[in-house]
Amino acid sequence: xxxxxxxxxxxxxxxxxxxxxxxxxxxxxxxxxxxxxxxxxxxxxxxxxxxxxxxxxxxxxxxxxxxxxxxxxxxxxxxxxxxxxxxxxxxxxxxxxxxxxxxxxxxxxxxxxxxxxxxxxxxxxxxxxxxxxxxxxxxxxxxxxxxxxxxxxxxxxxxxxxxxxxxxxxxxxxxxxxxxxxxxxxxxxxxxxxxxxxxxxxxxxxxxxxxxxxxxxxxxxxxxxxxxxxxxxxxxxxxxxxxxxxxxxxxxxxxxxxxxxxxxxxx
Amino acid sequence: xxxxxxxxxxxxxxxxxxxxxxxxxxxxxxxxxxxxxxxxxxxxxxxxxxxxxxxxxxxxxxxxxxxxxxxxxxxxxxxxxxxxxxxxxxxxxxxxxxxxxxxxxxxxxxxxxxxxxxxxxxxxxxxxxxxxxxxxxxxxxxxxxxxxxxxxxxxxxxxxxxxxxxxxxxxxxxxxxxxxxxxxxxxxxxxxxxxxxxxxxxxxxxxxxxxxxxxxxxxxxxxxxxxxxxxxxxxxxxxxxxxxxxxxxxxxxxxxxxxxxxx
Numbered sequence: 051x052x053x054x055x056x057x058x059x060x061x062x063x064x065x066x067x068x069x070x071x072x073x074x075x076x077x078x079x080x081x082x083x084x085x086x087x088x089x090x091x092x093x094x095x096x097x098x099x100x101x102x103x104x105x106x107x108x109x110x111x112x113x114x115x116x117x118x119x120x121x122x123x124x125x126x127x128x129x130x131x132x133x134x135x136x137x138x139x140x141x142x143x144x145x146x147x148x149x150x151x152x153x154x155x156x157x158x159x160x161x162x163x164x165x166x167x168x169x170x171x172x173x174x175x176x177x178x179x180x181x182x183x184x185x186x187x188x189x190x191x192x193x194x195x196x197x198x199x200x201x202x203x204x205x206x207x208x209x210x211x212x213x214x215x216x217x218x219x220x221x222x223x224x225x226x227x228x229x230x231x232x233x234x235x236x237x238x239x240x241x242x243x244x245x246x247x248x249x250x251x252x253x254x255x256x257x258x259x260x261x262x263x264x265x266x267x268x269x270x271x272x273x274x275x276x277x278x279x280x281x282x283x284x285x286x287x288x289x290x291x292x293x294x295x296x297x298x299x300x301x302x303x304x305x306x307x308x309x310x311x312x313x314x315x316x317x
Numbered sequence: 318x319x320x321x322x323x324x325x326x327x328x329x330x331x332x333x334x335x336x337x338x339x340x341x342x343x344x345x346x347x348x349x350x351x352x353x354x355x356x357x358x359x360x361x362x363x364x365x366x367x368x369x370x371x372x373x374x375x376x377x378x379x380x381x382x383x384x385x386x387x388x389x390x391x392x393x394x395x396x397x398x399x400x401x402x403x404x405x406x407x408x409x410x411x412x413x414x415x416x417x418x419x420x421x422x423x424x425x426x427x428x429x430x431x432x433x434x435x436x437x438x439x440x441x442x443x444x445x446x447x448x449x450x451x452x453x454x455x456x457x458x459x460x461x462x463x464x465x466x467x468x469x470x471x472x473x474x475x476x477x478x479x480x481x482x483x484x485x486x487x488x489x490x491x492x493x494x495x496x497x498x499x500x501x502x503x504x505x506x507x508x509x510x511x512x513x514x515x516x517x518x519x520x521x522x523x524x525x526x527x528x529x530x531x532x533x534x535x536x537x538x539x540x541x542x543x544x545x546x547x548x549x550x551x552x553x554x555x556x557x558x559x560x561x562x563x564x565x566x567x568x569x570x571x572x573x574x575x576x577x578x579x580x
Binding site: 107135136140147 | 440443444447448449451452453454455456457458463
């Protein structure tokens, strides 16, 4: 567990995101400390994917700020943004490897585009990154020839290519069987421990959270309802957190009447 | 009445939004194609060459075959009228002029739309659905630089190049039909063709084909980036890409034909 003396590497201040009339994120505020595994936990529609897309700069918020290493990422433009992006890596839910080039070329891509390294150096670095995630010897395969778990690992290798300081994972164990999923959890932890990498993981899987989280941030309906270590959250008396942790369904009767109200527009 | 005005207004706003998006795409592409390489930010030359081979060289067999057949058709169709006047040797002039001014650029553009315009939309659309475009952005790679600029350069060069070859093949088709079917002497045909070749016609044909290339690539890319919601979206936008491209090609053709009519 990290201590409080570590400075924050990501600071999110009062983030608000709207799609038309609908407010998806409503005043989200939290800090990620350097070197910790920070888990954003939430159910479907809680806004966790939108939050992640804002953190990596694929969306801009309607208001609020995101500071990465003390620099305001939200108001940044052009070259500064690209410079900062070199320091972050992202592992997508579906791995998002470019299908037209080999796995090795995928990992090498950021190095080729952002550095002036020799081809032979890039080749070696690619092999090292793939070894790191347990995928030695697959660099000549096309992404379509890999299994789901291997694609995830290759995605992590690509995110690691530029030796980032922060790595983001979108639903890392989604769609994988429990054994392969647990393997990815171990890998996330290993990356954090080996490189003191700050990791932000978006997930809804409790098993995964238990295995990797230093800090958990619970989202519900676009608001942070709880933040702290897993033990702290387990002790929290917020009804939604308790329900989520106990894996209890919604009260069906209440749900039905809410649904009927939504359909008829009557109270 | 109000509903009609409202719908018209919404339609106009939508079209305006499309216009703005396309303009942004155009400006972005041009800056990554022209300004960025000058500032030393690089241009993916190898990718452009690969795309040129795909759009241009690989389309030659089908473009060649179709244009040969169109040459045969123009020759036989014009003989139908010219024969009555005993003017079959003018088939050569008719084939040469219509190939250069109209048929070769048009057939080439339509075939490349079908082959490569659709492929561009499908490729970019699939990449968008698979979060590959997002992955490029997060890695700090501009999708316009990485994906669009090389395709654009390749397409704008490939269409006129293929058009030149298509013109020759179409004239060859006309020659074959005139000599074998109509019975024109091959030397007369060639003489007549050489006499009727004019720079102005070739320029018109090639200028048009450059704009056809621009239209094919931009429509393909724009439709690809519009893809939402999985495989069905890719299919829908690919169809729409081909239809829009062919519509624009005809429109551009009309504009240039009218312009050159008065020149």
